[in-house]
Amino acid sequence: MSAAAAPLTRRAFLRTAFTAAVFGGAAAVLAPVLRARRPRQTLSPAPLGEETYRGRHISVDLASAAVRIDGRPLHVMRRADGSYLSGINHFQSYETPLELARAAVDELGTTPLALAAPHHG
Incomplete structure (x- = not known):
């Protein structure tokens, strides 16, 4: 069973780019994996x-x-x-x-x- 990854937000993109710039190529490869492990925000019930x-x-x-x-x-x-x-x-x-x-x-x-x-x- 695979869970769909959360959509890439501007903040996630910038964090990934910064991490890749600081720590090199390995971090760029691992960033999507680490991001997918974070709990996704759920929609609140309709008001x-x-x-x-x-x-x-x-x-x-x-x-x-x-x-x-x-x-x-x-x-x-x-x-x-x-x-x-x-x-x-x-x-x-x-x-x-x-x-x-x-x-x-x-x-x-x-x-x-x-x-x-x-x-x-």
Whole structure:
């Protein structure tokens, strides 16, 4: 099993060049090997998009497109074209989960999400 080496950054390039200049050719040969042994930085989880819209708290997990309105989950589906739709109004699609959540709040008004019946227009 081989792990992919981290991409060469400017800092790594300069460190390798400096090491090669100071210690000769052997260091230049070993630098990529030593660099590959360093732990790679991992991506942090995607942040939550949170806002208050018309008095309702909306939170969107940007990594999974999970949407919550006032802490309750809103069922979200991803369409083949990359847009999103929900059970609140499944006849309209939206570019982002946040746009979809705002439209759901518009449709719900003051009705709690748990009591809302799907809209059949």
